[in-house]
Amino acid sequence: MPEHLTAADAQRLDDLFDRLKVGGERLLGYPADTGFDFSPLYRFLSLHLNNLGDPFRTRSTEHHTHELEREVVTQFARWAGAPESDVWGYVTSGSTEGNLHGLFLARELFPDGVVYHSADSHYSVGKAVRLLRVEARVVRSRSDGCLDLDHLGDEVRRHPGRPAVVVANVGTTMKAAIDDLPGVFTVLADCGADRRYVHADAALSGLLLPFLDGAPPWDFAAGADSISVSGHKMLGCPFPCGVSLARAAHVGRIGREVAYTASLDTTISGSRNAFAPLFLWYALRALGAEGFRTRARRCLELADYACEKLTAAGARAWRHPHANTVVFDRPADAVVRKWHLATEGPLAHIVAMPHGTREQIDELAGDVAEQRPAG
Structure with a gap:
């Protein structure tokens, strides 16, 4: 003792x-x-590890798991229908951070944009718009938890000429509703919102839908610009974590060189949990x-x-x-x-x-x- x-x-x-x-x-x-069962990894908990900086910018130090993080991101991106030449991602502390990162990318692309999210969106979405100080409108949900597309159209028309940033739920918190992503794009086109950005909050269903027949469109192939997926839900990681994915062009807009870290500052946090990529990688390989x-x-x-x-x-x-x-x-x-x-x-x-x-x-x-x- x-x-x-x-x-x-x-x-x-x-x-x-x-x-x-x-x-x-x-x-x-x-x-x-x-x-x-993650017990084969417990020995790593005796080490000090830190995934500081961008996982795709290799550092000279050896106390990180960036290599495994890149493999995790690549696999998640494949399941999310991402084109390999146009996707970037990193392992987050959870989908709250993933939602914040996606909306941060949207704000940097469209500083005058309006965020539209449903009444059934995860509470982190409302928190993110307050942190980012962007204008937002809450759109009604149907009784089954899905985004009311008619009300979305009404709200977008109230802001003519403004870019539309839509948060599409891929499994709402309470009812696991999946918003109609093709319907969202149809509404935006009908409203003349040609400047648009869609973030998919797939924390709940992002590791379920890729393996089910007849799943509704929800991912990059369906037009999403960024996606957040949880790692502690379907994979059972013993601590909160997730993966934030985005089209590479959006991330290139926010990157800043940091000499101290010899890396790009492209993530929300600086120092990041290096054990999360390790545990996620292990689960992916084991299953x-x-x-x-x-x-x-x-x-x-x-x-x-x-x-x-x-x-x-x-x-x-x-x-x-x-x-x-x-x-x-x-x-x-x-x-x-x-x-x-x-x-x-x-x-x-x-x-x-x-x-x-x-x-x-x-x-x-x-x-x-x-x-x-x-x-």
């Missing part, structure tokens, strides 16, 4: 670990896979494309099972066709706490992740039925 760590301190850590472990076994309401397809199918099968069981329990469950999020009537508070359910007004949801089981769904459905009010 370290010299200044008391027995009480050690016991506190043991208690914390036990509490967190038990809580993780019932984590159904949030999209974080808890079943991935392979077929492993991702298997996990995606398993998630949707579990989501279908949850819809069936929760509906039978009287909870009116539903999901979008390509979503692993199941929305249902909010149950009693005791059930919400037990299963760490995400809630919004009269609704709750679970996210069917690779670690989820039918036994968990059966128990949840039993709790829902037992706690429902009589009559």
